Structure formats: structure tokens, C-alpha cells
Amino acid sequence: MNAKHVAAAIIVVAVLVAAYSAIYVVDEREQVVVTQLGAVKGPAVTEPGLHFLIPFIQTAHFLPKNLLQWDGEPGEIPTAEKTLIWVDTFARWRIYDPIVFWQSTGTVENALLRVTEIIDPAVRNAIASYPLIETIRTTNRSMEILDEDVKEVREAEPQAQVRVGRRQVMGQIKQAADASLKGFGIELVDVKIKRINYRKDVRDSVYGRMIAERNQIAEKYRSEGKGEASKIRGDMEKELKRIQSEAYWKAQEKMGKADAEAASVYAEAYGRDPDFYDFTRSMDLFRDSLNKDTTLILSTDSDLFQYFKTNKPR
Amino acid sequence: MAWDWDKLKEQQNHRNRERIPPQMDEILDRFRGTNFKGAWLIIVAVILALLAYSSFYIVNAQQEAVIQRFGKHVRTAVPGFHLKWPYPVETVTKVNVREYQTEVFEGAAEQVAAGDYTRDPDTANVTLMLTGDLNVAVVPWIVQYRVEDPVKFLFRVNDPIGTLRDLAESSMRQVVGDRNIDEIIIRREEIAKAAQERLQSELKEADTGILVKEITMKTTTVPGPVQPSFNEVNRARQEKEQMIYEAKEQYNKAIPAALGEADRTVKMSEGYALDRINRARGDAARFTSVLTEYKKAPEITRTRIYLESMHDILPRLGKTAVIDDKQKSLLPLLDLSGRGTVLPAAPPAAKAEAKK
Numbered sequence: 001m002n003a004k005h006v007a008a009a010i011i012v013v014a015v016l017v018a019a020y021s022a023i024y025v026v027d028e029r030e031q032v033v034v035t036q037l038g039a040v041k042g043p044a045v046t047e048p049g050l051h052f053l054i055p056f057i058q059t060a061h062f063l064p065k066n067l068l069q070w071d072g073e074p075g076e077i078p079t080a081e082k083t084l085i086w087v088d089t090f091a092r093w094r095i096y097d098p099i100v101f102w103q104s105t106g107t108v109e110n111a112l113l114r115v116t117e118i119i120d121p122a123v124r125n126a127i128a129s130y131p132l133i134e135t136i137r138t139t140n141r142s143m144e145i146l147d148e149d150v151k152e153v154r155e156a157e158p159q160a161q162v163r164v165g166r167r168q169v170m171g172q173i174k175q176a177a178d179a180s181l182k183g184f185g186i187e188l189v190d191v192k193i194k195r196i197n198y199r200k201d202v203r204d205s206v207y208g209r210m211i212a213e214r215n216q217i218a219e220k221y222r223s224e225g226k227g228e229a230s231k232i233r234g235d236m237e238k239e240l241k242r243i244q245s246e247a248y249w250k251a252q253e254k255m256g257k258a259d260a261e262a263a264s265v266y267a268e269a270y271g272r273d274p275d276f277y278d279f280t281r282s283m284d285l286f287r288d289s290l291n292k293d294t295t296l297i298l299s300t301d302s303d304l305f306q307y308f309k310t311n312k313p314r
Numbered sequence: 315m316a317w318d319w320d321k322l323k324e325q326q327n328h329r330n331r332e333r334i335p336p337q338m339d340e341i342l343d344r345f346r347g348t349n350f351k352g353a354w355l356i357i358v359a360v361i362l363a364l365l366a367y368s369s370f371y372i373v374n375a376q377q378e379a380v381i382q383r384f385g386k387h388v389r390t391a392v393p394g395f396h397l398k399w400p401y402p403v404e405t406v407t408k409v410n411v412r413e414y415q416t417e418v419f420e421g422a423a424e425q426v427a428a429g430d431y432t433r434d435p436d437t438a439n440v441t442l443m444l445t446g447d448l449n450v451a452v453v454p455w456i457v458q459y460r461v462e463d464p465v466k467f468l469f470r471v472n473d474p475i476g477t478l479r480d481l482a483e484s485s486m487r488q489v490v491g492d493r494n495i496d497e498i499i500i501r502r503e504e505i506a507k508a509a510q511e512r513l514q515s516e517l518k519e520a521d522t523g524i525l526v527k528e529i530t531m532k533t534t535t536v537p538g539p540v541q542p543s544f545n546e547v548n549r550a551r552q553e554k555e556q557m558i559y560e561a562k563e564q565y566n567k568a569i570p571a572a573l574g575e576a577d578r579t580v581k582m583s584e585g586y587a588l589d590r591i592n593r594a595r596g597d598a599a600r601f602t603s604v605l606t607e608y609k610k611a612p613e614i615t616r617t618r619i620y621l622e623s624m625h626d627i628l629p630r631l632g633k634t635a636v637i638d639d640k641q642k643s644l645l646p647l648l649d650l651s652g653r654g655t656v657l658p659a660a661p662p663a664a665k666a667e668a669k670k
Contacts, residue, residue, distance in 0.1 A: 025402075027385040028469040050384035067471040067520060069480070090480045092520065136444050136491040143446050143494040146501070159494075160448070166488060189520075192484040196444055203450060207539045210449055214543035218550035225554030229561035236565040240572045247576030251583030258587030262594030269598030273605055279616060280604065283623035292632040301639035304624055308636075 021055035031065040031095070033102040034058050044098035063098050064108060067189060070115045076199060077124050079132040083202055087135075088195040089123050089173075091115065093181070093188050101185030114184055115177075119191060122176040126169050135196060138166045166193065368401040376412035378464045381405070387465055409464035414527055417479055419486070420454030442537065443487055447494040450540075454532040455506065457482050457513070459524050466523030474522045478513075481520070485512040486529075495536065502531040 026032050032045040036058045045051055046065060053060060074088040093115060095101045105111040127135055140161050145151050164172075170191055178188040198206055270277035290296065300308050372395050373379045379391040383404045391406075398404040419440050441454040459478065461467045471477050489509045490498055498505060510529040517524050536544055608615045628634060 025385040028382065028387050028465075029472075030385070048382070048384075048386035064472060066469060067477070069473055069476055071480070090484075092477070132444075133448065136448065137446050138488050138492050141492050143492075144497055145494065146496040147499075160446075166491060192480070193487070194480055194483045195440075195487065197442055198444070198450065204539075206448070206450055207537065210536065210540045211543040214540070214547050218543075218546045221547065221550035221554040225550075225557035228554070229557040232558065232561035232565050236561075236568055239565075239569055243569070243572045243576045244579075247579040250580045251586075254580070254583040254587045255590070258590040261587075262590045265591065265594040265598045269601045269605075272602070273608070276605055276608055276612075276616075277601065280601065280619065283619060286627050287623060290627050290631055292630060294631045295633040295635065296628070296631050297635040297637055299637050299639050303620070305636065 018055050022052050024051050024053065024060045025049070026051055026062075029064060029066045030062050031098050033061045033063060033098050035061065040099055040103065046098070061102055063095055063101060065095065067092050067094050068108065070112060070119065072116065072119060072123065074195070075120065075124070077127045079127060079135070080129060081131050083132050084199040085127070085132065085202070086195070086197045086199060087123060087127055087193060089119065089191060090194050091119055091174075091177075091188060091191040093186050095185055096187035097185035099185065100183075104184045111184060111186060115181065115186065115188075118180045119173070119177045119188075122173045123191070125176065126173045130164065130169060133160045134162050134164050135166055135169050135193065137162045140165075169193075365400040369399070370395065370397050371406045371408075372396075373408060376410050377408045378411045380407045380409060380464050380468055382407070387469065390465060407464075407468060409461055409467060411461045411464055414458045414460045417457045417459070417475070417482065419456065419479075419482065420532060440483065443490045445490060445495045445498055446492050449495040450537050451490065451495055451498045451534060452537055453486065453490055453498060453505075453534045455486060455509070456530045456532070458527040458530070460527065461523055462525035463523030466521050468523075470521035470523065474524060477520055477522055478517065478524055481516045482509075482513050482529075485509050485516055488512060498534050499536070502534055505534075506531045 024032070026045055026048045028048045030048070032051070034041045034045065034053055036054075041058060045060075051060075070091040070093060072089040072091070074086050076084055077087050078084050095111075101111065105114060137160070143159055145155060170193060174188055174191045177191060181188050197203070298304065306313070371379060371391075373391055373393045375393045377393060379396070380387060381389050381391060381398055381404055383399065384402075388404070398406065439452070441452050443451050443453050445451050457478070467474055486505075486509045489505055489512060493501070493505065506529045510526055513529065514526045517526065535541065
């Protein structure tokens with residue numbers, strides 16, 4: 001190895017280093033702000049591919065070009081009716097003006113702080129200026145009551161209607177935040193509510209309400225059961241009376257008819273000679289009704305004794 | 315020199331970790347030991363080998379390959395063997411576009427109910443949602459998706475899977491927020507469909523290149539603390555049915571018995587009727603027969619019947635008193651203490667004669 005070779009090698013290396021510093025590759029996901037000795041030089045490079053700059057004088061600052069996330073910290077916010085709810089939001093944004101972005105924030109990390117500072121109050125304001133239902137419901141679609149248990153109760157109460165709805169509330173947050181973020185070269189694509197939940201104490205009272213509603217239904221069923229059972233028993237009592245009385249009626253009717261027929265048979269037969277009937281029936285009556293317990297006092301005057309005192313017919 | 319080697323190593327690590335020539339150290343050693351010319355040759359050979367290796371790529375059946383030339387997307391390749399410009403001119407990213415992936419959104423409802431949300435909001439269950447009637451429901455679900463457009467998937471969104479999760483949550487909550495608890499518990503399929511449509515349009519709008527195949531709902535229900543009261547309703551419903559059944563049972567026991575009893579009463583009356591009429595007919599027949607004979611000799615028959623009857627009756631009587639018709643008062647003669655029928659057979663007579 002002589003000095004000539006070493007010198008040649010050093011030159012080659014130096015050229016390679018310079019060439020390497022002069023080129024930079026911009027990915028599909030990236031855009032670049034080029035600065036020359038600290039000052040922004042020319043428009044931002046948004047076209048992916050191979051690009052050149054002057055080594056050591058110009059610097060390439062890589063910024064993301066694609067859609068970026070912002071995930072908000074869940075926060076406790078009172079709604080217009082002072083119900084405390086937990087709201088968890090997220091947003092999507094992109095750098096729409098890389099130069100402004102680079103000048104005002106520099107890095108994505110810094111930008112996210114700004115986004116948080118701007119979106120959080122916007123969310124808070126929007127949520128607080130509407131009743132809870134406005135951030136829950138999106139439309140006024142009619143909700144169908146499918147639970148037979150509560151149909152009556154629920155159908156009686158009107159369904160909550162919204163004037164603006166979730167989409168507009170979110171739109172309003174976006175609008176409020178977007179204007180401020182424009183100054184940072186940030187375009188806010190959207191802000192969305194990921195989760196809304198009741199605070200524990202509110203949730204407990206909602207559970208209480210749900211439980212109370214169910215208990216009410218359970219009681220309703222029990223009393224309905226009692227009522228229907230009583231009704232069936234009443235029907236039964238009525239039916240029993242009807243059956244018994246109808247039977248009585250039929251029986252009496254039949255017996256009456258039989259009595260009548262018997263009477264007519266008797267009348268027809270006995271009518272031929274009422275006196276004789278009277279006579280024979282009396283005989284039968286005496287035979288049936290007089291017994292050993294009977295004391296009979298007879299006068300010798302009676303027909304029986306016409307031959308008692310004399311043998312001559314009277 | 316060191317710079318060149320670092321670069322080379324980095325390149326090799328970056329491109330293909332497992333294909334690092336194992337004899338690297340050996341080469342290095344030899345390079346130090348050998349003369350300058352030979353070393354150059356080896357370096358050139360190694361570089362050429364690496365260039366050759368990075369000039370082709372193989373795409374699996376499930377994949378599509380996205381080729382970038384100096385960062386710029388130039389083409390997308392289908393499965394198979396392909397050539398490309400060597401590194402660092404062109405780079406390949408392979409994306410699985412056939413296989414469905416799943417994102418699961420679920421958590422134990424009990425855990426949430428027991429946990430204190432105020433102290434640790436992050437532990438809040440992903441499935442706990444407010445409904446359109448301001449109740450709370452537990453809604454677990456699964457999203458099945460695949461990458462439809464690898465270019466969009468790679469380049470348009472910083473974190474497509476995170477975006478998918480966020481959008482899935484907000485879409486599902488939006489759908490749930492417009493439904494009451496009944497619909498959430500009963501109409502799961504409809505909710506899955508609505509959420510899927512919502513999510514798909516959001517993903518499309520965000521240019522994620524993700525295609526949602528299906529949203530599957532797991533069992534939607536009410537939160538743990540409320541669950542017992544729902545069970546209580548079921549129990550009450552069963553109690554109600556039981557009470558009704560018991561009453562019906564009683565009814566069914568009593569009514570047929572009463573019908574039977576009624577039938578018996580009617581039948582008895584029919585029996586009575588038959589009995590009554592038959593007896594009447596019998597009596598009438600007998601009377602008529604006797605009457606016929608009587609008509610032939612009325613006086614004698616009458617007397618005969620009378621006397622026969624008396625003959626029949628009188629001996630059976632307990633006490634018989636025959637009083638003379640001249641007897642004025644019969645009271646002193648009578649002991650009426652004995653039970654029995656007293657028949658004044660004739661108008662009071664003046665004289666009486668007792669006979670036992």
C-alpha cells in the first residue's frame with residue numbers, strides 16, 4: 001500500500017460520501033421540507049422518488065404525508081343537563097402544509113400536543129352544550145320496542161328526539177378545532193367519539209332504573225298471573241253454577257212433565273168413577289197409614305157396625 | 315474502509331438477515347492478510363452477488379407485492395417469481411391480501427361491573443355502550459377483514475389497523491346509539507349489518523385499503539348488575555304461567571266432574587219420570603181393571619172391598635175403641651198417651667163401649 005493508493009481511496013470515499021449526502025429518497029408516505037442553512041428552501045417535496053440537494057448546506061426534513069391518528073385521553077365532561085360522562089375521542093389529521101407545519105411545530109410529537117390542546121376544549125364545549133342524547137343518537141330513527149314485557153310502558157313515553165345528533169356534534173368539534181389547527185399546517189380530517197360512558201355513579205343510577213323497570217315488569221307478571229288465575233276460577237264457579245242449575249232445571253222440568261202425565265193418566269183412569277176411586281183410595285190409605293200404634297175409636301154407629309147391634313139391615 | 319463495511323452489513327441485515335454470508339469474518343480476515351488487488355476483487359464479487367440476490371423476489375399465493383423505486387410506488391406484482399432493479403433502486407413490500415384477519419372487541423361484562431370506572435377509565439370495557447334510550451348494553455363483536463388494496467394499505471394511513479379499531483368502535487357505537495336496548499339484544503344481525511356498512515364506508519373514506527368481510531355480533535346483553543332483574547322477569551313470567559296453569563287445572567278438574575254430576579241429576583229425573591208415569595199407568599190399569607169388575611156389581615164389590623180392607627186393617631191396630639153412638643163423652647174412657655193416629659171415625663156418640 002503506497003501513499004498514492006491511499007490518496008485515491010480517500011478521494012473515492014469522499015466523493016461517495018458527498019454523492020450520498022446529495023441524494024435522498026422520499027417514500028410514498030413522506031414529504032420533505034428542505035432547509036438551507038436553517039431557512040426553508042423552495043416548496044416542500046411531496047413527490048416520492050429520488051431527490052437531490054446540495055450536501056452540507058441543505059438539509060432534508062422528513063414529515064409524514066399520510067393520514068395520522070390522534071387518540072384523546074378519556075375525559076369526564078358534564079353534558080348540558082349536568083350528567084357526567086366519560087368521553088373518549090380520536091381524530092385523524094394530516095399535514096397539509098408541510099412548510100407551515102415544520103415552521104410552527106417541527107415534529108409530529110409537538111404537533112400532537114397542539115392537537116390535544118385544541119381538540120380537547122372543542123370536545124368539552126360541544127359535549128357540554130348539548131343534552132346527552134344529542135351525542136348518543138345520530139338520527140331520529142324510530143326505535144322499535146321488541147320487548148313484549150315493556151311494550152305498554154315504553155310505548156306510552158315518547159322516544160327522545162335529537163335536534164342535531166352525534167354526527168353534527170362531531171362535525172362541530174371538527175369545525176372548531178380545524179380552524180385553529182390550520183395555523184399549524186394541519187388539516188383535521190375528522191374528530192370522532194370513540195366511546196361515551198356514564199360515570200360510575202350515573203351508571204349505577206341508570207342500572208338502578210333498569211332494574212326498577214324490570215322489577216316492575218316482574219310484579220306486573222305476577223299480578224297478571226294472579227288476576228288471570230282468579231278469572232279462571234271465577235269462570236269455573238260460574239260454569240259450575242250454570243251446569244248445576246241447568247241440570248236442576250232439566251230435572252225439574254222432566255219430573256214436572258212426568259208428574260203432569262201421571263196426573264193425566266190418573267185423572268183419565270179415576271175420572272171414570274171418582275166415587276169408586278175415592279173409596280178404593282181411602283181403603284188403601286187406611287191400610288197404609290194405620291198400624292199398631294194407632295188408636296182407633298169407632299162408633300157403633302159406623303157402617304162397620306151396622307150388624308153389631310142388630311142383624312137387620314138399616 | 316469501515317464505512318463501506320457498515321453500509322454493506324446494514325444493507326444485508328436490512329434486506330435479508332438469514333442470507334448473510336457465513337464466511338463474512340473469514341473474508342474480512344483474508345482481506346486483511348491478502349494484497350490490495352485481491353481484496354478489491356472479493357469486494358466486487360460480494361457486491362455483485364448481493365445485487366443479483368436483490369434483483370428478484372417471490373410473491374406467495376396469498377400476497378401481493380408493492381414495488382417502490384426510490385420510494386415511489388411504481389407497480390404492484392401478483393404471486394410468482396419477479397425481477398426488479400436491485401437494492402437500493404427498487405424495494406419490495408409484500409402484503410397479505412387473501413387471508414382474512416380478525417379484530418376482536420370483547421371483554422368480560424362482570425369485570426366492568428365490578429371495576430371502578432371513575433378511577434381507571436381505561437379499563438372500561440370496550441363492549442359497554444350507551445343505547446338510544448339511554449340504557450347501557452354490553453355489545454361484543456368481531457370484525458373480519460382483509461387488505462383489498464395493498465398500496466392504500468401501505469401508504470395512505472399511518473396505522474391502518476389502529477384506524478380500523480377506532481373506526482370500528484365509533485361505527486358500532488353510532489349504530490348502537492340509534493337503537494334501543496330491545497333492538498340491541500334481539501336484532502343483532504341487523505346491527506352487525508348496519509355497523510359493517512358504516513365501517514366499510516368510513517374505511518373507504520379514510521383510504522385504508524381494508525375490506526370488511528363481516529362483522530359478527532357475539533351475545534349482546536345488559537350489564538352484569540342488571541342481569542338478575544332480567545332473569546327475575548323471566549321467573550315472574552313463568553310464575554304467571556304456573557298460576558294460570560294451576561287455575562286451569564282446577565277448572566279442568568271441577569268442570570267435567572260437575573258435568574257428570576249434572577248428567578246424573580238429569581238422568582235421575584228421567585228415572586223419576588219413568589217411575590212416576592209407569593206407576594201411574596200401573597195404578598190406572600189396576601184401577602181400571604177393578605173398576606170394570608166393580609161396574610158389573612157395584613154394591614157387592616164395594617161392600618166386599620170395604621169389609622176386606624177393614625179386616626185387613628183392624629187387627630193390625632194397636633188399640634181400637636168401639637163407642638156406642640149414645641155415649642156422650644168418651645174422654646174419661648181414653649188413654650191417649652200412646653202414640654199413634656187417632657181417627658175419629660164417626661161423629662161423637664152418646665154411649666161408648668170399650669173393647670180391647
